[in-house]
Amino acid sequence: ELKVEQNPLFLSMQEGKNYTIYCNYSTTSDRLYWYRQDPGKSLESLFVLLSNGAVKQEGRLMASLDTKARLSTLHITAAVHDLSATYFCAVANTNAGKSTFGDGTTLTVKP
């Protein structure tokens, strides 16, 4: 059974600081997703990572994938308050369709 673990589950950081959220998964998978969810809103897709060594960046967020280590990271650079949200990673296999989610990391960025 595929398991996905995120850490930390809660993260409070100051504006301007850098931090990394980690996502470990237990079995080989083809795709890894990062989502953002604001309270009461839908999950917004941030990144899709398909291959070993893939790195994608958008704004202050950068995601990477190491399929050998079964690890993805979401790096936050110079955090701003607008980044406060819950971030989920999810892993899927090509033929399965379904995604297995981590527990989510609730990020709070303080001034």
Next chain:
Amino acid sequence: EAGVTQFPSHSVIEKGQTVTLRCDPISGHDNLYWYRRVMGKEIKFLLHFVKESKQDESGMPNNRFLAERTGGTYSTLKVQPAELEDSGVYFCASSPIGQGMRAFFGQGTRLTVV
């Protein structure tokens, strides 16, 4: 372009009653997924439609849950009879066919069974 829409946004029902949740996917998206998040835990897969066919329903918790997608457009998820442990947020997502295609999520239906 309209996103994935879910109805209702909130539902409070008594134990033993029936509730039907609806999901309208993005037009043209053949993949439709149902997920739920219970008690702030992880988001768990329920089932996957490709057009009107159930591709994978391995996540459906028991036979009190029935999902349909008639005509391959919108989908409904019926819970009958509802139990207290069914409370949570039910998400629907859709995506086009193809590797690496992102799934687009609805805002969720918050179901409370009292």
